[in-house]
Amino acid sequence: MTPFNRRKDGSSFRDWARVAVQGALDDAGLEAADIDALIVASESDFFTLQLNPAALLADECGLIGVAAKRVEGGGASGHVAVHAGVAEVASSMARRVLVLGVEPSASHLKGADVGALYSLSFDAWTDGMTGIESTSLYALSAQAFMARTGASADDFAAIAVRNRTNAKANPNAHLPLDISVEDVAASPVVASPYRRLDCSPLSDGAAAIILARADDLPARTQDRVRFRAVVSAVDTVRLGERRDPGFFEGKQRAAQRAYSYAGISATDIGLAEVYDSYSGAQLQALEALGLGHGLTLAAERDGVFAANGALPVNLSGGLLGQGAPVGATGVAQVLAAALQLEGRYFGLQAQNVPRFALVDTHGGIATLNAISILEAP
Amino acid sequence: MKYQMNLDYSIPPGDLAPYFEALQDGKALASECNGCGNVAFPARMQCGACCNSDIKWKPLNGTARVLFRTDGGSGSFALVKFDGADTHCTVGLINPERNTTFGKLAAPQGDAPGLWLALAEEKLGERR
Numbered sequence: 001m002t003p004f005n006r007r008k009d010g011s012s013f014r015d016w017a018r019v020a021v022q023g024a025l026d027d028a029g030l031e032a033a034d035i036d037a038l039i040v041a042s043e044s045d046f047f048t049l050q051l052n053p054a055a056l057l058a059d060e061c062g063l064i065g066v067a068a069k070r071v072e073g074g075g076a077s078g079h080v081a082v083h084a085g086v087a088e089v090a091s092s093m094a095r096r097v098l099v100l101g102v103e104p105s106a107s108h109l110k111g112a113d114v115g116a117l118y119s120l121s122f123d124a125w126t127d128g129m130t131g132i133e134s135t136s137l138y139a140l141s142a143q144a145f146m147a148r149t150g151a152s153a154d155d156f157a158a159i160a161v162r163n164r165t166n167a168k169a170n171p172n173a174h175l176p177l178d179i180s181v182e183d184v185a186a187s188p189v190v191a192s193p194y195r196r197l198d199c200s201p202l203s204d205g206a207a208a209i210i211l212a213r214a215d216d217l218p219a220r221t222q223d224r225v226r227f228r229a230v231v232s233a234v235d236t237v238r239l240g241e242r243r244d245p246g247f248f249e250g251k252q253r254a255a256q257r258a259y260s261y262a263g264i265s266a267t268d269i270g271l272a273e274v275y276d277s278y279s280g281a282q283l284q285a286l287e288a289l290g291l292g293h294g295l296t297l298a299a300e301r302d303g304v305f306a307a308n309g310a311l312p313v314n315l316s317g318g319l320l321g322q323g324a325p326v327g328a329t330g331v332a333q334v335l336a337a338a339l340q341l342e343g344r345y346f347g348l349q350a351q352n353v354p355r356f357a358l359v360d361t362h363g364g365i366a367t368l369n370a371i372s373i374l375e376a377p
Numbered sequence: 378m379k380y381q382m383n384l385d386y387s388i389p390p391g392d393l394a395p396y397f398e399a400l401q402d403g404k405a406l407a408s409e410c411n412g413c414g415n416v417a418f419p420a421r422m423q424c425g426a427c428c429n430s431d432i433k434w435k436p437l438n439g440t441a442r443v444l445f446r447t448d449g450g451s452g453s454f455a456l457v458k459f460d461g462a463d464t465h466c467t468v469g470l471i472n473p474e475r476n477t478t479f480g481k482l483a484a485p486q487g488d489a490p491g492l493w494l495a496l497a498e499e500k501l502g503e504r505r
């Protein structure tokens with residue numbers, strides 16, 4: 001993967017794609033000619049200003065003659081692309097699939113324009129065209145969560161701090177910050193209760209991984225993580241139609257199916273990369289994923305999800321710390337969890353390598369939920 | 378490189394046309410399921426509760442109660458429940474300086490669609 005940040009060096013998303021693809025090929029011990037399918041994740045043509053990006057990027061990256069497609073699922077685009085790649089390998093449609101997530105979410109457009117486009121990832125005809133942007137919808141959902149659970153802005157701020165602290169060990173992170181809960185509370189209000197430091201940044205960057213059966217990889221790279229479950233599930237698009245607007249029910253549905261497919265339970269998960277587009281959304285996600293075992297807020301306050309806790313969450317820094325170039329986000333989350341299980345993560349490595357890790361990504365407001373469960377080699 | 382593109386969309390609302398036309402007049406037209414009776418606002422052409430597509434229109438009086446509201450740089454928005462609807466609804470607040478929890482649907486500004494609520498001084502209908 002490339003660093004995630006706001007590019008100021010004049011480099012282009014085509015450059016980042018080439019760097020990420022070459023990094024994945026080198027890591028797998030493969031050549032471009034060994035790849036027979038490319039799946040590109042990119043949320044919106046409005047960011048890249050490039051329709052048909054899969055063909056363009058196959059050409060750009062020297063993947064001559066591959067099958068190429070672009071996959072999109074809002075904020076979950078990268079993770080949904082990984083799922084599509086797993087399906088191609090599992091069904092023997094392809095032997096070696098390169099999944100490339102890329103997005104110029106920061107440098108191409110002004111922040112307000114990106115925000116206006118993001119608001120179209122909810123119901124464009126109701127929320128989007130009323131001008132209700134992402135932070136406000138997440139804020140309303142967070143308030144419902146707070147009212148039900150007793151979670152406070154301080155709980156959210158602790159997550160905002162922790163993910164930025166985790167990011168300090170990650171050389172690719174956009175926001176490795178030394179901040180305190182007081183700094184979060186002093187940052188400007190974006191949409192109450194969310195303040196600037198509760199929000200993930202708009203980032204540029206790319207990430208790539210290669211999916212294959214072990215037999216189709218060189219001997220030295222065959223000992224890699226395995227996918228035990230790839231599951232996605234949707235919730236109602238409009239927050240107002242959910243039984244509890246503060247509960248991520250679609251995510252819960254996806255998680256329950258994922259545990260069932262993997263033949264494990266939430267208690268078997270030893271590490272997670274969770275979709276923290278906002279600080280409170282991380283807590284809402286952990287609740288829906290069942291990782292707090294019914295006592296999410298207590299587990300959060302007890303340090304269970306801290307770097308040295310029983311179930312470290314977002315050691316990469318998450319979206320809050322590592323950053324969020326949308327198409328690349330889910331690919332980078334899967335990459336981080338995979339490298340953790342292989343004991344060779346480039347950032348903050350888990351103190352004890354667990355057997356199972358969970359990766360969680362969503363589009364909308366936990367509307368399209370993608371979950372993978374990975375098993376250590 | 379600099380590149381600018383202005384896009385001017387005309388989007389047919391299809392079967393939801395009556396709902397959007399009412400909205401432009403500041404009127405709340407909900408959908409009611411003939412199967413389970415669920416009343417949805419915003420309207421939808423297939424019931425969100427039982428998936429039935431046998432739907433009829435049901436005018437609401439447009440009054441709503443605020444459940445949660447958020448204020449920030451891009452405006453003030455709320456999750457509200459319109460009287461007579463079984464679903465909740467996200468709206469923009471046109472007079473956020475008023476800190477009450479009741480309001481009435483307001484027509485959107487200009488041609489754009491949108492769901493807007495004008496907050497009332499006190500609960501509508503209680504002023505007698």
Ligand SMILES: [Zn+2]
Pocket residue numbers: 410411412413414415424425426427428429
């Ligand atoms: Zn019904």
